[in-house]
Amino acid sequence: MIEVILGVVLLVFGGDMAINAADKISKKFGISNLTIGLSLIAIMTSLPELFTNIASGMQKEGNIALGNVYGSNASNALLIGAIALFFGTHEKEYKKISNYLAIAAPAILYIFCLNSEISQTESFILLLTYILFSKTLFPGKKTAKNKKRIVDFKIFAQIAISIFLLWKGGDIAVSGAIKLAGQFGWSEVFSGLILGFGTSLPELTVTFAAVKKKNLAIISGNLIGSNIMNPLVAMPFSTISGNLHVANNEKMAWWAILGTIIYIFGTTQNKKNKKIIASLSFCMFLWIILSYSG
Numbered sequence: 001m002i003e004v005i006l007g008v009v010l011l012v013f014g015g016d017m018a019i020n021a022a023d024k025i026s027k028k029f030g031i032s033n034l035t036i037g038l039s040l041i042a043i044m045t046s047l048p049e050l051f052t053n054i055a056s057g058m059q060k061e062g063n064i065a066l067g068n069v070y071g072s073n074a075s076n077a078l079l080i081g082a083i084a085l086f087f088g089t090h091e092k093e094y095k096k097i098s099n100y101l102a103i104a105a106p107a108i109l110y111i112f113c114l115n116s117e118i119s120q121t122e123s124f125i126l127l128l129t130y131i132l133f134s135k136t137l138f139p140g141k142k143t144a145k146n147k148k149r150i151v152d153f154k155i156f157a158q159i160a161i162s163i164f165l166l167w168k169g170g171d172i173a174v175s176g177a178i179k180l181a182g183q184f185g186w187s188e189v190f191s192g193l194i195l196g197f198g199t200s201l202p203e204l205t206v207t208f209a210a211v212k213k214k215n216l217a218i219i220s221g222n223l224i225g226s227n228i229m230n231p232l233v234a235m236p237f238s239t240i241s242g243n244l245h246v247a248n249n250e251k252m253a254w255w256a257i258l259g260t261i262i263y264i265f266g267t268t269q270n271k272k273n274k275k276i277i278a279s280l281s282f283c284m285f286l287w288i289i290l291s292y293s294g
Contacts, residue, residue, distance in 0.1 A: 006172055014165030014202065016209045017195075019157040022218060028155075034219055037136050038098055044163050045202035046226050049234040052199055057238030058104060065238035066113065069230045071196015072253035076223050077259030078285040079197070080204050083268045084219045085278035087211050101133055102224045102260050105231040111251040114243055119243045123236030130232035141226035166202040200226075221266065227260055245255020 022036045049072050056065035122233040203226050210218045238244055241294075259281070266277035 003094060006169075010165045010169030010172065014162045014169055014205065016205075017158055017162035018166065018209070021155055021162060021217060023213070024155050024158075027106065033094040033215055033217035035137050037218040038225035039134065039221075040159075041206060041218055041222045042225025042229050044159075044166055045176075045206055045222060046229040046234060047163065047166060047198035048202060049226075053234045053238040054240060057244055058241050060241075062118065062238070062244040063249075065244065066109075066118075066246045067249060067252065068196050068199060069109065069235050070106065070249060070256045072200045072230050073196075073227045073254065073256035074259050074288065075197045075200040075201050075285070076227050077256070077263045078281045078288070080200060080207050080262035081209055081223055081259065082278040082281040082285070083204075083211075084216075084223060085263065085281065087114060087219075087272045088216060089270060095212065097133065097136055098221075098228065099223050099264050101129075102227045102231075102264070103257060104227050106253060106260070108256075109231040109235055110250070113246050116247060117243055117245055118235065118239055120239050120289075122284050125240040126236045127230045129226065133232075153293065168254055169201070169205075182260055209255045213244070224260075227256075259284070 021132075022033070022041055025031065025040065026033050026036050049068055051066050053065040054069065056062070070195060074096065105126075112118055112126075164230060205221055207219050208223075210216065262277065262281055262284075266274055266281070269277060
């Protein structure tokens with residue numbers, strides 16, 4: 001329990017620093033908060049999933065890696081998404097391609113895993129898809145008015161420290177959660193779901209930090225960006241040591257996809273409907289927890 005508390009404390013500090021750094025970069029380079037959320041913040045908050053999947057792949061634990069991706073996406077959409085919808089999100093700033101890809105990415109991963117294996121070739125396709133997507137965020141158009149801007153040392157240091165705090169905090173919190181799962185005799189599937197929630201803690205703390213600073217566009221970008229990164233980046237890195245055997249969890253795959261659809265739909269609604277959808281999303285998340293805990 002002490003590990004979990006310590007991990008959460010580090011995550012809170014890391015999340016707050018990440019939002020401050022993102023806000024400075026947004027103003028310095030004239031990049032929208034949504035784009036910052038979809039790129040930089042999504043990468044930072046997805047580090048726990050990435051490192052967890054690399055470790056799982058090295059140990060040939062494909063089920064843990066896959067469960068981590070689906071569990072994290074479901075947690076992002078149904079739990080953290082519920083919080084985001086409750087406080088409101090800036091749907092007018094959304095990039096349609098990111099919405100579509102957030103839904104398609106876990107579906108593509110599910111299809112790849114139907115033969116109970118994720119290959120290095122399939123992982124390359126997933127990574128390539130993310131690279132192509134990232135190019136749409138920064139088209140790289142040059143104009144005569146463009147000036148050379150450099151990230152100063154303070155911002156760079158702030159990003160580095162926040163990455164470390166988010167990574168270390170997530171690592172400690174996840175380790176503590178796994179130990180708790182063992183102590184209570186939870187099932188392997190349920191433990192995987194807990195792991196997925198644990199690696200989503202950075203997204204949760206960044207969400208609260210963004211709400212506090214009223215930077216709601218970053219929340220939307222972070223959640224959608226993370227749900228793209230998990231299947232397209234974190235999962236492929238689990239095959240570094242070779243093809244990986246997996247027992248495709250169809251239910252969790254569809255929860256991850258459905259949850260993302262519900263969150264995206266919720267962002268298009270008015271404030272009253274947002275809160276209704278947020279309540280339903282939270283209830284769905286609790287139902288998943290209870291259904292897998294038996």
